Structures are given as C-alpha cells and as structure tokens.
Amino acid sequence: MPNIIETKKLDGSDILEINFGPQHPSTHGVFRMIVQTEGEKIRGLRPIFGYLHRNHEQIAENLPYAAIMPYTDRLDYVNALANNFGYALTVEKLASLEVPERAEYLRVIMAELARIVNHITVIGFMLNDLGAFFTPLLYAFRERERILDLFEEVTGSRLMNNYFRFGGVKRDLTALHLATIHQIVAKFPAFLEEFETLLSKNEILCMRCQNVGVLSPETATNAGITGPVLRASGVNYDIRKVDGYSIYHRFDFKIPLGKKGDVYDRYYVRILEIRESLKILEQALAKIPQGEILNKKTVPFIKMPRNFKPPVGEAYGRVESPKGELGFYVVSDGTPQPWRYHVRAPSLINLTVLEEMCLGQKIADAIIILGSIDIVLGETDR
Amino acid sequence: MIFGAGVFKGMMVTLKNFLTSYYRDRDNGGIFTVQYPEEREKLAENYRNLPFLVYDGAPDQIRCVACGICERECPPKCIHIEMATDAAGKPARKPAVFDIDYSLCMNCGICEEVCPFDSIYMDHTFEITSQAGPRSLIRGKEALARSNDYFRKIRPAMAAAVDQKRKTAEDKKKAAATPPPPQEIK
C-alpha cells in the first residue's frame, strides 16, 4: 500500500499538508488553500486562486462602454449594484458627465440596500462556517429576500441588476417602491436584534471568534486591506467619507471601528455597518427629490451605445463596496471601447493577508478567518 | 452576565421561530418558503429573463426588421440574424434566420434597450430546461415569437407605453402620408 499521507519535517515536528479545495464545503467557491498543519495547528498556508478566471478585463476591452455594465454584475455577484456604481462613477469621470439629483439619491439608496444584502449574507455564511447549522444563514436569507424582491421589481433581476447607466440609473423608483423600502428599513432593526440575540453573545461563538485571526492595523494598512476587514482592525478609512463620492457627504453616518481586528470584530463591525446603512437609507428616503433620473446628454446613447466615445484620457473611480475599496481604472483612446480596463478587486487584495492571520491558529480557525474576510471568487479571480 | 446566558437566549430565539412557524404568516416569522411547482410567487413586471420577439396579428408577422443592432450590441453575442431576401433578391426587411442561444444569453436586457423597432423584449419564462442537450436551447424565430397580447399580459405597463408610442408614430406616419386637408393651408 503506497503511503499517501506523507509528512514533512519542519523544525523537528511532523507537518501534514492538507488541501482545502478547490472543492470544499466552505471555501466559498473554487478556492484552494494548501495548509501545512502540525496536529491541528497551522504552520503554513498558501492560497491558490484563479480557478474562476473568466477573462473579465480582456472581454471588457472588446466591448462598448455600456455593454460592460452587465459584466460588472458578475464580478461580485452578491452585491452587483456596488460594482455598477463603481464602474458608472469611473466612466462619468472619464466623460465628465453630471448625474441628476434624483438619480444620485436612487444610486445611494440602491447601493446601501446592496450593502445590507452583502453584509447579512456574509455574516450568515460565516456563522455557517462556524458550524451553526444554516439557522443564522436562513434567517439572514429571509430578510435578504425582501430586498431582493425589491431589486427584482426595480432593476429586473435579483442579483445581476445592470441598473446603473452613465449619468443616471435605468429605472425610477415609484412611490410604492419607496414605501416598500421604508417598510424594509423600519423592520430591519427588529431582525438585527433577533439575529444578535441568537448568536452575538453566544459563549461558543465568542470562544471561537474572539482573539482569532488577529490582523494588526499596521499589517492591514501595509497590505492595502480595505473595507470592514480594515475597519475591524481599528483604522478609520471609509471611501464614503474619504472621497465623499456621489452625495454621501450629505448624510450623517458613522464609521464603526473594531478594537482588536479579530474575527469577532469583523463580524460585529458588519452588523454595526448595517445599522449605519439603515440610517443613511432613512435620510435618503426623507430627502429624495423629484426630477430626472438620467443625464440628458446620455439619453441618446442608450439606443446607440457605440456612439458613446469618451474623450481620450484615463480615469480611476472607486467606491466603498461592502468588501472594501472597489476601483475601476479605464483608459479611453476615443473609440467606443476602452483601451484599458482594470478592476481593483477588494476580495483579491484582502485575501493576501490570509496566511498572516492563520499562522498559529487551528484548522477550524482558518475556515472562519477565510469566511470573515468575505471573498467572492467571481471578483477575486475575475 | 451569568455564564451561559448567551447560549440560553439563542435557544429561546430558535424556539420562538420554531413555534411561530406554525401560526404566523410569512411576513411575521412564519414559514417563508414557497412550495414551488404548486405555489408561485408573482413575478415583478420588470423581471427580465430571456428575450422573445413580438408579433402583431399572425405569428409570422414579427416586428423585427433584421436591422442587426441587437446582434451587434449583445455583449455575449448570443443573437444570430440573417436577413431574408424577396424574390428579386433584394433585402426584405425581415429576418430569414433569427436565432438566440439561450445557453449563452446573460439576461442583461441590452437588446431590449437598443431595439429601435420595439420588437425584442425580455420574457418572464424561466423554466426552459430540457434533456435534449445544449443545442435545444438555440431558439429559432418561430420558437421566439410571442403575440403582443402575451406581451401585454406579462408586462402590462411597458406594453401599454409601447403601444401608445407605436400608435402615435403610426398616426404621424399616416398624417404625413395622407395629404393634409386643404383648409389648413394658408
């Protein structure tokens, strides 16, 4: 019988190499980790990705600007609207387009709803990785469903929204839709309350999550980590505040910061961010004006996308996607297609510190640390 | 804080959900799932899935004039159009072939947006699976054609707007074609 289970010697102890993925219940897609363990303790970890590479950037460089929008949906398929937002923002910068007032509000409302969807999904999946048998995940999905139903009514699709247009949005929200959002926002705190009673104070969860996978603020900033993972480490950096893009500067909201940068902080910062998003939604719903939803200049390009030729130049637009800084870099050579198109995917860059966080932890911790980073392989591999 | 209180409270939450699943309705903590083939959720009007071609009157009178804009703008290139020719060999402003590969289509709705002749729209049907292999998902123009009544049924508001637009266009055309009444000339 050949010896399959080989061990290596490292520092005088037996090292067992385990392959997590590409097919594994909790790698969130086709992601692979080669984990070197000593007993249950992790001594080395190598993330391997690229299994879901779809040539996103190359495809985009051969398409007219408007036709790239549905492809951005497929980057981070949990919250397509944030991707739409980032791309639209970039192209607007490139072509110096103004966005009507009402459209800005619609954008913020939809993007914040998408942030809520993303955060509850992530928390649900993370708790699933912790071994809570689908209960928190399904409670989260129950609430997510209400928002997705709204997305379906407004944008036409639940996940692949394709909602943003250069200089505005595709479809207006009716008074009925606004009332539905109002209802969702009003009901959400009660759900969060229930969700937190279910597990936030649970001793087992705290044991598992607290002081596990600690990421120091220095490492986080040096590695270019963004989003809730960075904020959980206590660094106050949120592009909504830093850039104040769109109309975020008009809203009153806070940035929740973590203390230790462990898994629990990342979990809890997300819950607090949902609460802040609800605040933004309330304000936006109260202040939303009437008016145009699309810039007059871009209306003809809806029918003829190939006539849309931004002037020669380059632009980098970024938004605070729920996962971190989502940036699009587009270079135009004056043709209908971008000359260069690049995505700064937060999932990919946040993944770089995985080994750092996992060393010295147990195998079970690697799974939840991966879960707490919140990666979507569609975005990581592109 | 008593040790174990968190565990206990969590158990109470699941117990509450267990009990309410028996008597509450779905929006208030009752059972949330839909028993799919028997029960169906009402699809939103704007829901878009796969494209179809609209015809007025008889099924072979599709509005499409084979201009090929949707074919060119379709991001995944899932549309294939060949223009028909009449007896004289001239283009007939009608498609001879109009194929959509449903297995490639990504439901983005760009064809619907760019079409200048109001002839292609996104359908509500999503049950298109078959065991006949991927080639069966390439639908020809006969399979794609749906009546305007069907369009009115699935997307009433949009169909009404389109009908209105076409009617005014038609009226304008008529007004242009028929000579204007003499008394208006001054």
Added chain:
Amino acid sequence: MELLQLGAKFGIYAVMAAILVFALGVVTFRNLFHCALCLAAALIGTAGIYIALQAEFLAGVQILLYVGGVITLVVFAIMLTEHLAGKTVRQNNAQSLPAIVGLAGFVTALIALILKTPWPVTEAALKAKTSAMGLGEALMGTYVFPFEVISIVLLAALIGTVVIAKKDAPEERP
C-alpha cells in the same frame, strides 16, 4: 436443554479459537494497525470468556479498560505518528531466542500460580466474589491498602505525564 448447553460449550470453544487466531494475528501481521485491531478482537474475546465464567463485572471492565482505553491509546499513537500508519514492519528481530526463553519462564510461572490458587468453584462463592457488590466490598475492605496505594501511583503517573507533556510547549494564545 442439553442441546443448549452443548451449544454454549461449543460457543466458548469457538471464542477461544478466535482469541488464539487473533492473538496469532497480533504477532504475525506486518501492518501495525492490523495488529492493533487483532489485539482489540482478542481482548473482546477474552471478555467473552469472562462472561461464560459468569464474571460479568470483570468482562465489562475488561472491555472498558482494554478495548476502550488501552487499544484506543495504541491506535491513537499509531495514527499520530502518521509515517507508521502506512508502513509495514518486521515482526521478529535478532533477539527472538532470549524472548522465547523469557516467555517460557513466564508461562511456567503463570501455570504454577494458576495451579496453586484455590479457586472458588461453587455457584454461591462465585456470586459473592465476582458480583459488583462483592468486588466493591473486597476493594474497600480487605484490599483497601493496595487499592489506595495504586491510586497514588496512578496519580503520580498522571502528574508526571502532565509535567513531561507541558515542558516544551510554548506559551499559547487562549
């Protein structure tokens, strides 16, 4: 009823034969894991003999301690040293001759001891000595001193294990 007794007798012989076969397996199999499993089977068989001799308590303890405890530890040790798990080892070595001599001496001593011991053979005496109550009384009465001494020895062993295991372990985060 006679048939039943015959069957029971036959059963005991079958168990004994099985024990011998498995015991042979322990010393002949080249795969360590297989040896451990054979040992477990042999020990379970021994418990079967105890049951046949109406010493249920002993049988229970036999399985609990030897199969549930000792064998588990043995298997655990085999699995922990993973490079042993797949390998086969030679079961005999250069010192087989002294081993045979030693074993012969041990077996002789054992047989002599068995022959010399006055075994209680009547039903009532058996019940009194082997029931849980009887054993308890013996342990807490007649043999209380050795019992306590053994417990102290075990405690010392336990503490020793902890000390040895703890020595090199680096400080860990909770």
Added chain:
Amino acid sequence: MENIGSFIDMIFVTAKAWILALLGQFLPVWIVVLASIVISGVAILCLGPVIMMYLTLLERKVIGRIQNRYGPNRVGIWGLLQPIADGIKMFTKEDIVPANADKLIHLLAPIMTVVPALMIFVVVPFGRQMTAADLNIGFLYFIAVSSITILPIFMASWSSRNKYSLLGGMRTAAQLISYEVPMTLAAVPAIMMSQSLSTNTIVLTQAGSFGLNWFIFTPWGIVGFIVFFLCATAECNRPPFDLPEAESELVAGFHTEYSGMKFALFYMAEYMNAFTLCGIAATLFLGGWQGPFLPSWVWFFGKTLALICIMIWFRGTFPRFRVDHLMAFAWKFLLPLTLVNILLTALWQFTSASAAWLFSIMILAAMLYMLVKLNRVFVPEKRNYVLAD
C-alpha cells in the same frame, strides 16, 4: 379502567409471554428459551433502524421549522415516506472504495459501528419489565459497549487513507475518550442513590408517589443530568460537539470516503446512539419509564424523544466548538463539576432534605463561580465599539 391501563402498560410483555406459551405447548423447552431471545433480539433489530429512519425525519422537520421552512413534505403525507425514499436511494447508490483504501477494514468499519449501537439497546429499559436483558451490571455494560464505538471510527478514518478522515478520526478519539470520563462520573450519583448498576433497579428506585421521585428533582440530579446529557451529545457526535464530522472544516470527517449503504450505516449508528444515550439519560435521571397515568413505555419514549428534540434544538442553534475548547470544556469544567457532584450526593444521603438543598445549592454555586473564574476562555469579552466620523 385500572385493568385496561395495566393491560396497555404490559401489552408487549403479555404478547411475548403469549407467544412463548403457545410455542411451549408443542416444542421442547430449549427452543422456547431460544425463541425468547430471538423475539427480543428481533424486536431490537427492527426498532433500531426504524428509530434511525424516523429520527432523521424528525430532525429535518424540526430544524426546518426552526429555520422557517417546511422540511421534507413531498414523499407521503407530511413526508412520512421520506426515510424510505432515502433508504432506497442509499441502497441503489454506487459503493465507492478509494483506490488506496485498506479494503477489508474499509468494509468492516461501518458494520462494526452499528454493532455496539445495537448492543446498547439490550440494557435500555423501554418499559415495565421491558428490558431485553436485565443485567446486574447494566450501566457498566452500557459504558463498556459504548467505549468500543471508538474503534470502528478509527478503522474508518485510517482505512480511507484520506487526510480529512485521519484528522476526523483523531478528533473523534480525543473527544470520545475525554467525554466518556465526565459522562461516567456524572452517572455515578444515580448509581450511588439506587445502589445498583442494573438499569431496571435504577428506574425502580425513582418510583415514589405517582412515579415522580425522579433524580432530576434534586440538586445533584440536575447537575448530573445536565452534565450527562452534554456528554451524551458529545459522545454521539452531535452539534455543538460534532467536530469529528465537522462539515465546514473536514468535509465529513471520518466518513468522507464512504458512500451508499456504508455511509447510511454510519448515520444509522449515530442516530441509534443518540436514541440509546437519550434513553439512558432518561433512565438515570428522569425516572426512566416511571410516571403517572400513562403506560410505562409511553413515558419512556416520550422522555427519550423530548431529549432527542433538545439535541436537535442544539443543532439548530449552536455553532461548533473548537478542538481545544472542547477538551478544556470536558477536563476543566465538566470533570471537576461531576467530582463535586459525587461528593454532594454522598452528603445528601446523611442530611435532611431542606438543609441539604441549601448547602447543595451553595456548594454548586461556589463551584460554578470558581470554574467560570478559572476558565476565562469560556467567558466572552465585553467590547465597546467606536463609532468614528
């Protein structure tokens, strides 16, 4: 009324006696003795799989309800035929054996898992005079047999030649050995009070008026029961102690490489173990089949099912422990608690009830306080979050 009650109570016992009497009329005695064993054996052999099948259904239903969904409801009314459909599926699935597996041991492991699970049924008192074999070492037998369950898991994990299986097997070994200790010690008070290892005698001791003199109505009984039940949950690898088969980490742990009926056998063993452990817990602390008004076996199955529902409830609520926490919980928390509990039981036998209650609660509270203080890792940190601008 009284007669009907006792008739229903003894219905299974009477039925067996009637069959044996019938056989005795024209068959030699030894066949009747053999038949007696066979009847009990067949009853248990049928009961085990049926219990397993319907426990899976119950579990899926209850968890479904907890998660606001229906659970299986397509096959038969309320999904009652679902287990049979599952069984057919399991039987018809391809049996895959890894190329490098140790074929014989790979085959033996699932079979060996079921055997001890079935053997424990022998000492479970299902009702008045309804213990298949009322051994005078009943509880010891239970502990001994359940300690064997480690071996087949080892066999499965080792013979699969898979790293996940191996890790799962090692976790299992550590977990089962650790939790066996507090489980046994938690049961000691019940044995001390009934002065017998026989499960039937333990139940009879808890008779009292209305059959309600259960051990759980004493302070040491509550502690013993909770510890025993937690350990039982760990012993049959159920959440939150399901590390050996932790889905999100080790795919399926020791049975990763099993498919078809072999896989089903592991599940069968797990559910039968869950049933017997709950049954033993009910026997030791909840008065077994004792209880007023209803037939004894109804009481037994009712109590056991209630305990199983609590296990399912655990599964629907909790995240999983981590290996080191699991060990710490057994050795640093449960074990000292059970030792104090044994001491308390000894004291209980010498003092009057009301005073005993007082000092028991005081001792237990002090012990709990001390244990929580000593095990800082179990106590959640309080955290305040900054809301920055």
